[in-house]
Amino acid sequence: MNDLDDQISALEQGQTTINAKQTEQIAYALASSIPANQVLAFHGELGVGKTTFIRALAKAWGIKENVTSPTYNLYKIYQSNDRCLIHLDAYRLEKSADFENLMINDFLNDPWCLAIEWPEKIEDSIPSDAWHFYLTIEENTFHHLRLARLQ
Ligand SMILES: Nc1ncnc2c1ncn2[C@@H]1O[C@H](COP(=O)(O)OP(=O)(O)OP(=O)(O)O)[C@@H](O)[C@H]1O
Numbered sequence: 342m343n344d345l346d347d348q349i350s351a352l353e354q355g356q357t358t359i360n361a362k363q364t365e366q367i368a369y370a371l372a373s374s375i376p377a378n379q380v381l382a383f384h385g386e387l388g389v390g391k392t393t394f395i396r397a398l399a400k401a402w403g404i405k406e407n408v409t410s411p412t413y414n415l416y417k418i419y420q421s422n423d424r425c426l427i428h429l430d431a432y433r434l435e436k437s438a439d440f441e442n443l444m445i446n447d448f449l450n451d452p453w454c455l456a457i458e459w460p461e462k463i464e465d466s467i468p469s470d471a472w473h474f475y476l477t478i479e480e481n482t483f484h485h486l487r488l489a490r491l492q
């Protein structure tokens with residue numbers, strides 16, 4: 342196993358972070374092992390750190406713009422030499438048809454990453470090979486992060 346495999350399996354076991362910086366470090370280290378053309382689904386309550394994680398991925402991929410919450414415009418597109426990142430906040434979507442209507446697939450330049458907050462709103466549109474991140478806050482203090490890959 343190399344370092345990246347180690348990082349992925351550590352995340353699959355679940356990791357605890359005590360501040361946002363630690364969450365960012367985990368994301369930063371993981372970024373290069375996320376395959377091209379990958380959907381990432383971020384599950385977790387308000388303020389649990391979904392955007393924080395995605396912002397650090399963007400930095401690691403050389404995206405200069407600071408990733409901010411796209412809640413009011415649903416999604417934002419970022420581009421670097423490394424990756425076309427589309428950050429979708431599905432919170433205000435009600436069903437998969439709403440997602441299909443956005444025609445996001447038309448904007449995905451290979452190699453791309455589609456990072457989705459609140460994926461449960463558009464469950465039927467999440468591909469089976471998506472990577473799922475489950476974020477929680479334990480005992481009102483520790484943030485916990487776990488990766489699940491179904492394929
Ligand atoms: N261990 C931690 N990991 C991540 N964020 C943390 C941690 N500890 C504190 N924070 C703080 O919690 C907040 C997380 O906000 P963030 O916008 O990333 O959440 P979110 O899950 O995207 O929320 P929303 O559903 O509203 O979009 C940030 O202010 C961050 O600094």
Ligand SMILES: [Mg+2]
Nearest residue numbers: 391392410458
């Ligand atoms: Mg967010």
